Amino acid sequence: MFRTHTCGSLTAKNIGETVTLAGWVQKIRNKGFVIWVDLRDRYGITQLVFDTERTDASVLENAKSLGREFVVQIKGTVIERESKNLLMPTGEIELLVSELTLLNASKTPPFTIEDKTDGGEDLRMKYRYLDIRRNPVKQNLIFRSQVAMAVRNYLSGEGFIEIETPYLIKSTPEGARDFVVPSRMNEGQFYALPQSPQTFKQLLMVGGMDKYFQIVRCFRDEDLRADRQPEFTQIDCEMAFVEQEDILNAFEGLTRHILEHTKGVELEKFPRMTYDQAMRKYGNDKPDIRFGMAFGELTEVAQGFGFPVFDGQELVVGIAVPNGAEMTRKEIDELTEWVKRSQVGAKGLVWVRYQADGTLKSSVDKFYNTETLQKWAEKTAAKTGDMILIMAGNADKTRSQLSDLRMELAKRLGLRNPEIFAPLWVVDFPLLEWDEESGRYHAMHHPFTSPKPEDIPMLETNPGKVRANAYDLVLNGNEIGGGSIRIHDKSTQQRMFKLLGFSDEQAKAQFGFLMDAFEYGAPPHGGIAFGFDRLVSILGGQETIRDFIAFPKNNSGRDIMIDAPATISEEQLDELNIALTLKVKK
């Protein structure tokens, strides 16, 4: 062992002891007659001291040759520090060094290894191993492992069995694009990497393993938007002999346990909302309910007054911005520009100031009297001092635009407090959504989701209206989990595939094994999957998953540290019976 203690463990209690430490040189202050070195390891920082009076000349000389990030082993005596730093655990002591062994030198690091670094994103990614030495990244990774342990401890305690499902599976056309793996032994054939272990966990239910979970890597070959990764981690769960209510309760228990054991936060029973309510009230299927600004529908009380922007529109809807009445015209104009950007796409904003004296002043005073504006204030739950902002147009689009505005305002007003945790179940999702591009229905969740029994008669007559036994768990405006009760009989599954445009042959070729399984005593079952990267980053009070992944990829799907992907040899291609058909010469 290279050390007797860690750099975070020595306190005043150890004064007088001879100890050995090993770590990295964080900082050196050389005053000539005395040198202080901050020595860092995973556990903290300990101050070393060398001086002309007490330190052997050769040791002092060696200390002078140290540089940042050198790795050293030192032996010394714990002494009381003259100027104590009570902010750090080791701040009352320092180590008078008697022996110094250089374990490895270091070139000058390309960025500072401090909590706030001067390194840009690309540099930090290329030298990720140096970035990981920094406290914020290190603590994120440690936190992630703690969350994983909390998940495993809770679920194991509840009788769930962690079962590993295969990574080399079969490509299916439904859903996102698969990563594929050419098989050398099965010429011309490919494995696919799983987008999720969905069918396998269902087969485990058919196999009688009534409580399954797995913390598992999943893969999607999508064009990467900001903060998406081609490989990501899921907490994947499934239960048999349960109804939706049982699943909500089981995983509310898990979420509560995680928050309690990793953040010390105790939560009340999670509120629930239907998809329909969420869309009407927040314009969003993952509403952030840490703050108000719920939508007030004004269509009935805003149309028929001759205001052409509102009349004839499908929906007029507003929100009350808390303490927004003081907003200047300039600020309103800026917000109006913000909602008109192509990313939001609204046509404009109507505003109503609910002034401190109780009077109402609006941009549409020409069309509406106080009494009407008062009704708007009621519908949007505005209080004196608030500002009401209103949009109108196609219902779906307007709701989405107002939701964008609501989130932007919350951000500007500091209402998205990362220390507050507001979970929410959104239930009764539609089974299908219409896809304009392909001109057919797509599964909103996935093709294995069960329609609500009472809606099954509408499957062929009014598919868009059919609700599913599907649910999302939302935390602070992010979907952290989603799941459903699954279909467990062959005929419903066949109807579903047909509805999604599969021919019988296609359905059989892709999912024949699952439909076969349904004929051998498949129990009722359902489950949920949590996006683990996202969950950890929200719990960690941040919204960038990359900071919680040890070795993330960039937006082109590249690992710039190891420089992957990369070309492979002709020999490898040959063995796999494939050839490149490059379209672009590099």
Add this chain to the structure above:
Amino acid sequence: MFRTHTCGSLTAKNIGETVTLAGWVQKIRNKGFVIWVDLRDRYGITQLVFDTERTDASVLENAKSLGREFVVQIKGTVIERESKNLLMPTGEIELLVSELTLLNASKTPPFTIEDKTDGGEDLRMKYRYLDIRRNPVKQNLIFRSQVAMAVRNYLSGEGFIEIETPYLIKSTPEGARDFVVPSRMNEGQFYALPQSPQTFKQLLMVGGMDKYFQIVRCFRDEDLRADRQPEFTQIDCEMAFVEQEDILNAFEGLTRHILEHTKGVELEKFPRMTYDQAMRKYGNDKPDIRFGMAFGELTEVAQGFGFPVFDGQELVVGIAVPNGAEMTRKEIDELTEWVKRSQVGAKGLVWVRYQADGTLKSSVDKFYNTETLQKWAEKTAAKTGDMILIMAGNADKTRSQLSDLRMELAKRLGLRNPEIFAPLWVVDFPLLEWDEESGRYHAMHHPFTSPKPEDIPMLETNPGKVRANAYDLVLNGNEIGGGSIRIHDKSTQQRMFKLLGFSDEQAKAQFGFLMDAFEYGAPPHGGIAFGFDRLVSILGGQETIRDFIAFPKNNSGRDIMIDAPATISEEQLDELNIALTLKVKK
């Protein structure tokens, strides 16, 4: 919830209670006036009873239509069983059914869902979800998850952090063949699936994460021998600021914890042996030390007597078969044929019977007197009643052949008791091994293994003699873990790559990131990886890993349940900029 209790939970204490169960029909006995049904779930079996006297006629009628593996929900009253079965936990009670709901029917299963099934390997794999319902497979999977939890609990308790490393990495020519993944976004380039997270865990050490572990999937595109899988699971571990001794102690602790917590077995301190000793004493670098039959080297006491089979050979070596003196000539002939098979490749066997009366009788009495044979008995530690079997020839080959014979005899004599656990550290492995085919040295462990400091001077002069700080953990004749102290300085790593035939350019292209990292303060580090599938199967008292994997692949790397790998669409190939170059028309 579909049930109030499980099929394993009701006992005499519950008599009189009204309960609801859900599960599968295991067995039906229809006596006309009374029907008994065994209802099964993950937790056990409960006997249901329907009879003409006490059961509603329509319920009884429904019960008659049940078949094997039907899924039902039943409500009933717990009553005392007339003929109790004290061998099962629920054997004192039965359930008088009042309500019966059919949840799903089942076709007749293709094999019996019993502990001993009539299903062949292929059928069981195709319907793996039915195989998993069988107790032995189900219990193996549950056991596997228990072992994983024990590993995580122990290592977390010891301050290890579980960190997920990427699955989409870069192909390297060293080691086994990689599975590759074409990148759509990076035209003409490929990811590779990791054969192990080796370089990433070393980078974590450079990153200061001084205790890392991960239970992680690894991939090797090898021609599959029996009981190899293209994807397999490792317990991957690494520590910084440690020496070999620290690692052996840390993971001896882990192994002891696993055995205690999953098998209730407490072990003494693990014995250790050098590679050299293991080869001389057992002809094998993973000796099974549950039994004796250690090698006795007879070269000095067997040559020079005019026996041409021994004279001039590099090695004469024998083992004493306990209580083997009674072996018949026929049995000896059969053993001789066994060692002459091409799989073993020996030329023959010389035998010496150490008879009960203390006299010695051999197949070579013409050449050797009793005094000499007595020396052989001493060298092989033979006792009266034993049989000494002897081989001669090239040292390496003969040791390997005698090792095969030793293991075969142990099997025949029932000495490989799965309930006994005999761990062993084998240390001081050679750094390199000569590869006849490529005419160069290969890394015995991997290119990152550190030579022993005292052997470094021989690196270029006598590479084959250089020992490594490498070690294997052997359990019952199987290598369950292996690791090494790693190189942590750039120059040694460069020398190593050169020795292995890498040009500077190749080394830089493949492992430049690692050698760069070594220049920024890499600490001394080392680690180990356990083959999790193998470990679990040995702990489970079996030697076939396939029985401990939920969805294994067959020897052609196929998942015959989902029928993967499979062809993919032209569109997919196109997007990936690859084409098939099939050599064999299907």
